[in-house]
Amino acid sequence: MDLNFTPEEETFRQEIRQFIADNLPEETRRHMSQLRPPTRDMVHQWVQALASRGWSCPRWPVEYGGPGWDAVRQYIFFEEIQAAPSPDIVSFGTNMVGPVIFTFGTEAQKAHYLPKIATLEHWWCQGFSEPGAGSDLAAVRTKAVRDGDGWVIDGQKTWTTYAHRANMIFVLARTDPHAKKQEGISFFLVDMSLPGVSVRPIQTIDGDREINEVFLDNVRVPASCLVGEENKGWDYAKFLLGNERTGIARVGMTRGRLQMIEQLAAERIVDGRPLIEHARFRDRLTELQVELKALEMTVMRVLSAEQAKGKPNPATSVLKLVGADMQQRMTELYLQVAGEDAVAWPDQDGTGPNGIMGPDWADAAPAAYFNMRKVSIYGGSTEVQKNIIAKAILGL
Amino acid sequence: MDLNFTPEEETFRQEIRQFIADNLPEETRRHMSQLRPPTRDMVHQWVQALASRGWSCPRWPVEYGGPGWDAVRQYIFFEEIQAAPSPDIVSFGTNMVGPVIFTFGTEAQKAHYLPKIATLEHWWCQGFSEPGAGSDLAAVRTKAVRDGDGWVIDGQKTWTTYAHRANMIFVLARTDPHAKKQEGISFFLVDMSLPGVSVRPIQTIDGDREINEVFLDNVRVPASCLVGEENKGWDYAKFLLGNERTGIARVGMTRGRLQMIEQLAAERIVDGRPLIEHARFRDRLTELQVELKALEMTVMRVLSAEQAKGKPNPATSVLKLVGADMQQRMTELYLQVAGEDAVAWPDQDGTGPNGIMGPDWADAAPAAYFNMRKVSIYGGSTEVQKNIIAKAILGL
Amino acid sequence: MNFELSDEQRMLKDSLSRFLSDRYDFKARERVIREGGLDGAVWRGLGELGVFALPFPEEDGGLGGGPVEMMIVAEEMGRALVVEPWLAAIAEIAPLLVSADPAIRADLAARMADGSLRIAFAHREPQAEAERPATTFADGKLSGTKARVIHGAMADAFIVSASVDGGTGLFLVETADPGVTIRSQPTQDGRRMAEIHFDGAAARRLDQGDAETLIANAAAAALAATCAEAVGAMDAALWLTTDYLKTREQFGRPIGTFQGLQHQAADMFVALEQARSMAMYAAVMSERTGAERDAALSAAKVQINRSAKRIGQTAVQLHGGVGVTMEYAIGHYFKRLTMIELTHGDLDHHMDRLARLGGVPA
């Protein structure tokens, strides 16, 4: 048992760090470190930088344009870019639909789509969730009907993050209305510039408009947009969801932001003393550090077992559940540092700097707190993760 | 709205306090204040003292030998004797079977049993729970079969607190094996000196032997031992369980012990300072005080609504649930004050003073901590209370 | 010992509750916020219900309401998430006027009671708490800057705390005075707050040298009312959530039939009832004085904060995705509850004060 990375892995980490230092604009770093959502330009610029190094699809094998990293290197890479902090790469393309395409797609699909993911020429979003379905992803009502050599897709998706920035969407649609719930679903790749696709932003309580409803109003797509076999879409969706593993703990992100919060708390005077010297605040920070260290070790155990045994670990549910809790509690501390300065609402549009009160990060704290409530809801809610643990691990 | 008691009620409170000061032996008070279970003699002596004043059955109307107090006076009385602290009066007789007898019993039963409850000539215990039934009290397997002018009862009861001290047990037994689960049960009053009754103590993890299994091995009882109608026993049992209301919060008990813990913590030196000056300990104490004050107010609200509307409040589940949590967290603090001195186990029999280490209360702290785990299990577990709240109050 | 409302109190509660459910549903509130945060008709309606006359004594033409009436009103305001400047009107201003010249007081009370005059309390300053305000008064003129004045841009006049003669005084300043400049800012919970600059504004003294006591009384009244407001908001959040659990179906059944969610809803109910108890406690104790009052109010705020966080976070979680959207009411309750947590002293502030004052009064 060895908690240390190999010298090669440490060199790799240094290489990533150097790359970040050379390529991540200070403005982006500062913006992200305040836990603000990245602007479109920030994402675009960063993905271009990664792409020029061949790193924009870090989980892909070399043959499809990826760097061919093993799981440990992927982990180090994501830790470092989250901790930097940089904008997340657009995982709907690189981590989700990309692997589906290179695993189940035709040669033509691989040739057409994969390079465009790497350069962000295709900005993908995910058309899985539907209004009213919640955690029950298989409750797909959007339908696709054969029409000559293509399909006509009709339905509505929701909770579609960054749909307003995307030009491509992958969609689950029901192709056999008579099949059982999880059968009869197919997986489509849809160009959002096609007639019938429209996007309505949903404002969230943090003030942001990063999630959307996507309407697919009798959208006609060619046959080449179907991935794999007709009616096997649920299998591809499960594959896609199972791909998101150790990254979901987001340890690097939480640790990086905790360090920022510790700094802010050292500058923040409450009752005549820096907040960091208040015992209760310090304890909350220490407790988070302890649990985050435990989570980091748990992530590495899962990673190590995967390297050794080559199969995913059901303890992944622990990573999601605890990771979400850590992120949320981290933003509670952030909110406490902002204190009453958090009361201001930046402006009616949810954009722009703080108005008349507080330091320049103060409006980002409540936004982060409100925004992070979602992490225990999406991607398998905390309740769903507990169900999985109870059934798949404990056998209840 | 008025949080103050009336002057008459305050006078009443003073009368109770004076009675306690005059009648509760210092040795008993000290023993109880350390959260030790009372000895048989302590209970007996105290109930005799109460009985001589006509107070040993505080919830009973005057016609049956009670003091005829209203709900507020009953509350004040229980608050004061719990805070004293005195031994609990034997509630299986006074609060449980007594009201069943005077509400549903024959005149002959009232005349025979009630006076003996008041003097503790009859020490009652409760024969409801059965092995394997847990929270499902209606899962009664003990059966009673008619035999001439009497009944033969055969079965087994468990979790019978103080059965080893009792000479009477009230028993739920199935009298119609073909009826539905909650029907076909009858309510019997059983003399424990009858042939076929035997008691086996169960040692609990605090070292005590206050709960028991009671075996009823073809015990023949006369017809006069049946309460009310045959097969209606479940109604009487529900009546009995519904009788335990505001008292279950045990606010006076918890507050009294918290004061004792605060005192002990002021004497206890940890890392060179009294424990009470350690911020974390002080915070835990303060948090408990806050929640206990809230619980006290909630108790009084329920009491006030009962006085005004004359009917029990479903919020009683809150009192049980929070009251149990308070008691348990209070003993966690007690355990912390004892610290490593809590490691000693008094002796193999679970009796006698602490051995070679620590102050004279140190062994009582872990015993109290372990003992109090039961309060979220018995009398409707915390999970059952949450079910009741979800269904009866929230309509889920 | 009696926790029941009197017939009059119940009438107040019922009429206010009916008024708000008729006139101030989620859509109406959204419109009010879009249009600047104050609906004239609603405001007049509240005045007609007697809400603004409540805090003033009968000799000033008020209704002589006490903290229980404030509690009733504040709870309903919380339930409807009312964004209008009701807190100053029902709880904060009247205690500041207690020692004012009777004629001035009667005039202000009369105009506040019918809703035609709105006064905001301009007390806090941009820099952290000092012994005396940095704002000063001399020769009839007041100068300085006040921060975080809630609803400051909607006030017709301010009561301003300022240093005077080595002590603190309370002064009345008209908004229309040319020496007054207001910068307004929306808040997370649909209200507006302001920074107010006074530059030699004409000011009239209101207190009799007892300003610090009056300020403490006003703070206590505002804190007690805010506790009650929080209970109203928590109550609404719980029932919105249980309604959602009953109607929302997933995996082929209402999600409220899942025991894991039922138990979370039960925990919310427990948190609500404990908070409700402490809001009542705060109301009654807010009339006491000194350490006993302050410790009781701190205990109440500690409980309110804990319950607000538990209920707000759980309500959003049980709503799932819709819980974090601006289009559903529940997120707005969560936001308001969060702001209540942060204002009138946060959890740590009140835990510290409790420790300093020797714990919860017996």
Next chain:
Amino acid sequence: MNFELSDEQRMLKDSLSRFLSDRYDFKARERVIREGGLDGAVWRGLGELGVFALPFPEEDGGLGGGPVEMMIVAEEMGRALVVEPWLAAIAEIAPLLVSADPAIRADLAARMADGSLRIAFAHREPQAEAERPATTFADGKLSGTKARVIHGAMADAFIVSASVDGGTGLFLVETADPGVTIRSQPTQDGRRMAEIHFDGAAARRLDQGDAETLIANAAAAALAATCAEAVGAMDAALWLTTDYLKTREQFGRPIGTFQGLQHQAADMFVALEQARSMAMYAAVMSERTGAERDAALSAAKVQINRSAKRIGQTAVQLHGGVGVTMEYAIGHYFKRLTMIELTHGDLDHHMDRLARLGGVPA
């Protein structure tokens, strides 16, 4: 980076696990406790498995095990709730002997390795921590009182910390020495601890003036091993509980089908996995030195304590009534976990130390 056990480590784990499940079930353990807390056959068996030879270097005839081996052994001991004095044998004594005269060390190591010699570390004293032990050594004789010596009455010899020449030294004292008096006391978790009086007992110095470092090393090793023991006990408690949930029926179905209980069991699993991670971290970091080691161990103990409390309390709750009886195993796990919480520094002690040392090492 590698969390997998080597083949040798896995063999150690499997053989010890098999030995204990064959020889040390709940009934057997109850018998051992009744009969004084040490089963000679079990003890010899552990020696034959090489458990006691592990901590000693190969040049002393040991197996040269490191902290990972200690962790493996301790976890199995925790899983079986072994009451015998294994902690001193596998973790505490060897680090104290590091600088001892090689001949003495080799002799002690050889006799400890086969289980024929049991040494207890008599270090803590009845009065709270002082700079130097109140126990003193002079002229070959040692005098003083040591308290809370776990398994003190089962030891053939003691290593005793004592003041000497203005510093601290470590001394070997034979139990058989007429200057040694032992008072023994059972503990909550089925063990025995003792107060030891030394009255001019013959003593031989073991350290080279580096006693304080050796003592800190031994404490670190004992703490790391105790964390692993706790993980074994928690793991067993979780699986006992899930077995119970699967078999116990109530309201006509296995109680493990109730989602409210499933979610509590899931919370236990999360607590266990987090604790397991930190026990591994503690094992590896226990070989470092100074503040980094101490902070890492404190972080581990904080997590262990939180998880132990959560798992112990929930396990009892989910067992219902039988959970609080001495007749069921689960209560004994709860008791042991509670004692682990209280010893080797409680939660607050380690939170304080973490704060003093600047937090969890990056």
